[in-house]
Amino acid sequence: MKLDPKIPAGPLETKWDRHRFSEKLVSPNNKRRITVIVVGTGLAGASAASTLGQLGYQVECFCFQDSPRRAHSIAAQGGINAAKNYQDDGDSVARLFYDTIKGGDFRSREANVYRLAQVSAQIIDQCVALGVPFAREYGGQLANRSFGGVQVSRTFYCRGQTGQQLLLGAYSALCWQIERGQVTMHPRTEMLDLIVIDGQARGIVVRDLVTGRVSIQTAHAVVLATGGYSNVYYLSTNASGSNVTATYRTWKQGAVFANPCFMQIHPTAIPPGDEHQAKLTLMSESLRNDGRLWVPKMAVDHRPPGDIPAEERDYFLERRYPRFGNLAPRDIASRAVKTVCDEGHGVGPGGQGVYLDFADVIERQGQDVVHERYGNLFDMYNRITGEDAYRVPMRIYPAPHYTMGGLWVDYNLMSTIPGLFVIGEANFADHGANRLGASSLMQGLADGYFILPYTIGHYLATAKLLPVGEDHKESRAALQRVTGRISRLLNAKGRRTAASFHREVGKFLWDHCGMSRNKAGLELALRSIPALREEFWRNVVVPGSGEAFNQELEYAGRVADYLEFAELLCHDALHREESCGAHFREEHQTTDGEPMRDDTCFAHVAAWEYREHAVPILHKEPLAFEFVQPTTRSYQ
Amino acid sequence: MNFTLKIWRQKSPDEKGRFVTYEAHDVGSGMSFLEMLDGVNQGLIAKDEEPVAFEQDCREGICGSCSLVINGIPHGPDRGMSTCQLYMRRFPDGAVITIEPWRARAFPIIKDLVVDRRALDRVMQAGGYVSVNTGGAVDGNVLLIEKDQAETAMDAASCIGCGACVAACKNASAMLFVAAKVSHLALLPQGKPERTRRVKAMLDAMDREGFGSCGNQYECEAVCPKRISVRFIATLNREYLRAGVVESGLPAEPESPHAESA
Amino acid sequence: MARPSHHFQSAVGRKVVMALSGLGLVLYVIFHMLGNLQVFEGSHALNGYAAMLRDMPILLWTARIGLLSLAALHIVLAIQLTLRNRRARPVAYAVREYRQASFASRTMVVSGLILLLFILFHLLHLTAGVIDPSSADRLDTEGHRDVYGKIVHAFQNPFIVACYLTGQLGLGLHLNHAVTSSLQTLGLERAAFNRLIKAAGPTVALLVVLGNVAIILAIFLGIVRG
Structure with missing residues (x-):
């Protein structure tokens, strides 16, 4: 098998524009005779299904949840990046492109990442038009914050619920297309296999989770937007329903799987308690702006944290990374936590945890300031652990969070099986070996709103698609x-x-x-x-x-x-x-x-x-x- | 800790349900309510008995899947959170805990504690959106939106669609759910062009689905995991009244922009 | 294009009509109470006031028919909505705990029924004179009908006083929730007025009941005499 990424030739800046022009179009009359399956209704799936419906295709859309609005994109907290340069702080498409390539440790495709940075600005406009209530400045303009250790403020957000608001925006667009009859929604229906006929993806096998009926759905093309596989680790920050089944069973039908070992670990989750624990809860990364990470210098030290004097504490991130200190990137911070725990310095049950201490900032600026900044997070921590983080340091431990690996796709987001497109976290995509904060939402929506709807058209316009049925x-x-x-x-x-x-x-x-x-x-x-x-x-x-x-x-x-x-x-x-x-x-x-x-x-x-x-x-x-x-x- | 659980078991929508008593032993106080139920279920599965069906997914209070009425209160004894954020230390050792599904005609039971909430999706499909095509949107900063206005819209938009408002309402009304969406979009300039049609369509859909009417008792607000205010119900009522006034103007029959037969 | 009447057939539409009719009745109840307070000014004032009302038969009958239609509309809608709400939850909870719903709000149907029975009793008693014919209309010294005497006579009877006090209990409970609730149904909501709107129900209920009960008890306890 030869992997052809089909990257258009020519200068980086104009690849996507020229590629779009060279793509064949499907005539409006033919579109309504074409059925496209979309599996998954997260940011990528919902935006793709609604846009394909709007273009005139007949879309059959599936999700295993009881409603498309519950897909796990809903849980993303921080924000979405876009090269808008509203802050005039030197951001640009080129800089977002470079940050993403570098953040991914040079293991992603230049052309894909550049295109992602190019469409990022359009995503914000689209979401605003759909009524997403982004945070605003007093003057009425969109607000930004800096996120994930980059030097510009390019992250748009809706409090700590950005994923929810973006997904509800895409879901509302999907609702419109369902109402118009362009999309048929199949909730509580799980994809269990792919149907490949004459080398082309032509349908899926699904199980109705309510009645248990297994049935066949055929189509002219199949789009997978089924998310990542962090749950293979059992404990992760993902929703318990998130799974690898759709992409894995597709792999067994011939689609190749790219970089499966690239899995992001988020440093600030609440540590596992006992064996009954079913999920790790993420605490916002923003806590590291003010909290200091430390462990006792002495291994297996069971003293309460307050009894350990300053000189017997190891502020390991500040020691090892003096320039970035507690704000070191996710992968670096996570590994450092693991190292000290492996050496026996970990705290809490099973020695799996390090302290995230706010004592210094509370002393410097007062508890009220900390409460104002992180009140909801401290409450959440208190609810889960029963501890008051204003008085005792928090305990945190890394947790699997996001998978950069996924099904291999070319520049058109098509897998090695013609007619099978993979978007969002499900593809191996644009993040290389490590994803920057606030970039997953950007990629999901870029794929679904602005990239797939073009590239799938070319395939449908040029491929020879014979009629197929359930009895094939x-x-x-x-x-x-x-x-x-x-x-x-x-x-x-x-x-x-x-x-x-x-x-x-x-x-x-x-x-x-x-x-x-x-x-x-x-x-x-x-x-x-x-x-x-x-x-x-x-x-x-x-x-x-x-x-x-x-x-x-x-x-x-x-x-x-x-x-x-x-x-x-x-x-x-x-x-x-x-x-x-x-x-x-x-x-x-x-x-x-x-x-x-x-x-x-x-x-x-x-x-x-x-x-x-x-x-x-x-x-x-x-x-x-x-x-x-x-x-x-x-x-x- | 040990608990006695009285759980509603119902094999299928048509069969009669009943309460079955289970004992949960050796429950850690740090366990979440759902982990406690997981434990009971693991015991049942190991005996090849059918586990208690209940819904959950993100387990961090945002997906809106969980739907348990615990001792008579949707999402249990703590305010401003969903069932998945409830921990066992909240209950005294030895407590008897009754667990029921959301009960409403619009939410038929699928199995045990799992109900069918598609009625809420259908209400959304009736008008809970801004009809804009992908592509061609103007720059996000062309629309200036007052900060307070955006914040209030965000308060309304934070609804997770769990349906606790319906479960708590004496009349199984979905007013708070509809109010949240109508208010979110009515507060923003993007939602203005369709506000008249939207509020009518969504309330018609709410009636069609068999939800009750609002009695202004505000139990919905008291159980809402996102503490969405009943003030949005007043906003919804106002939008509806306004729609009645606007609608009685001159009739206009616009041609559907999506007429396919042209 | 739907007609406006269609607009008021939805659940919210019906609630709006209920709120408006209810508020109309509340206004009447307030004026009724204020008018009757003239009992404290003696027979001359009250009988004169009654005579003034009777001297304007068109106004009187318009008001009577208007009030009856408002009440009928209010009751019919209440029945329709209640039935619909019952259907909305066919299976009740085994365990139910309320967090916020006030006692008054949970007993609107009961207080409404008490109120309805009381109004019927009140009309039969004082308007039609069916219940206690012994107090049939007499004339006072000025030739007006002696409403004052009739009232004083009635409220010396413990059975009638008990009925009226029960009626006031129903009225108070009903108004307590009704006034604030109808303002919410009509979409009145501004952060600045929230406390005012919340207080409206209990305040109106308290004033009306206090006024009415004062009349009843003043007579029963012999403070106001014939």
């Missing part, structure tokens, strides 16, 4: 795969719950393929996961029937996919013999523990092709840097 043998075969798998799950009748397997594989991945990885650990994981998977199919218990509402059956199916996908993740982490962005290989670090990137051997996208009962095949898409020069990210 490939459709039947896909249906068989799904029903066979469901009955296998229901008939295992073992003794262990799906959750216990999920917890086990998650813990294993966290230990061996988490914030830092090494060859021995990854090889151990690759040896152990198949055994766990084998036990799963032998010993899992799923009560109830397949022909009814059965949440445990849904969950068990997702866990089964995690148990396979975990292996792919480890293969990728093992192959990448360098440290870059969120991927840290212990073998590749400087003497001070800083990551060492290898641009000679690894300036490529690692794209994996599925092989039945065999190690996946690695394809490499070389990354050429014509416009920027890769440099070392240093924050010391």
